[in-house]
Amino acid sequence: MSLTPIELAGDVIERCLARGFALAGVCGVDPPAHASELLAWLDDGRHGDMDFMTEALEVRLNPSRLLDGARSFVMVADLYAARGEPEVVGPGSSNARIARYVRGDDYHRVMKRRLHDVCDALRAEHPGHRFRSFVDTAPVLEREMAERCGMGWSAKNTMLIHPELGSYFALGGFATTLTLEAPTAQERIEDHCGTCTRCIDACPTGAITPYHVDARRCISYLTIEHRDRIDDSLRTPIGSWVYGCDVCQEVCPHNAPTVRGVRRSEGLVSHAYATRHAGFDLLDVLGWDANARRSAFNSSAMKRATLSMMKRNALIAIGNLAAIPESGVRMSRYRRAIEDAMWNPNEPEMVRATAREVLASLDRSLNGAGDVLGASPAVESPE
């Protein structure tokens, strides 16, 4: 007996939830509702160097083109951190901070494996139908689709938020030629941001305007995507983040602990996302070679930042920590590390230039506090 599109959708959603996804839903292949905003954002250059955002734009704006004959999308979400989960590394620590989504196993791998399982089973049961899965690997507006699938709302900080589970989600899904119709239980979730502006107020770089993030100012973009020097005015707000930033999620009341939310979300975070490292030692990062980077990033989603980008990020974080007199860092070691990077002919110019700039800023900021480092602010070659 063949299933109706609603029954089939319910069956597919159940399969996804049974595979451990925290949320799942279905939607059609209609063009995105916010296409004009995306175009304006791109026109304004707010995507920075992320040229991939402009590639295959016709598919982003017409998702039916992702797969020949596509009739439906299935979207899924993995929770990589529970609501209310306390931060392991605090500001002012000597460790480099990394975003929560890269602290466990690579979500691309973890999610793709289960999406493939679901697609393979459906392919066997529905011969002639096609499926194409993706986790950041296709030109589709995943968050908007997840919103259409009733998985949450697109919030002022541009994250998808579920009213009970929060926003620590990784998204993925698949396109299919099967016709699926949303079950009645799947309803669009209303925007619950209301008059709240906590993420906007807390963003260290002022990157957020309601429902938009200027990627060029966002620490996630700057530390992970931007491949050049980082502008003076943005270095201090970066603090000790070296890979991503969670500030606008951490301050969101929808990620704060509530008894029901914590209980439900804790049960949905896969062991694969258990924290293997919550950060790095900044001086270690400066000493990395290609092999050390590879082994530090092993099996995590931290793939996009190159070795020189990580050293650039570490130098900025070191400069920021060293500029806080009460941070307790061993100033002389930090200063020596910056100088070593500055004069090391084997380091790329971006790393050496960043070291020069960080040292100059540090000297300027410490001048008012006396000669804390016991070293001359003048920078001279050791040769």
Ligand code: SF4
């Ligand atoms: S990730 Fe950080 S820098 Fe980017 S918008 Fe959120 S708070 Fe601002």
Ligand code: SF4
């Ligand atoms: S902090 Fe407030 S405004 Fe920002 S996403 Fe959360 S609820 Fe919305």
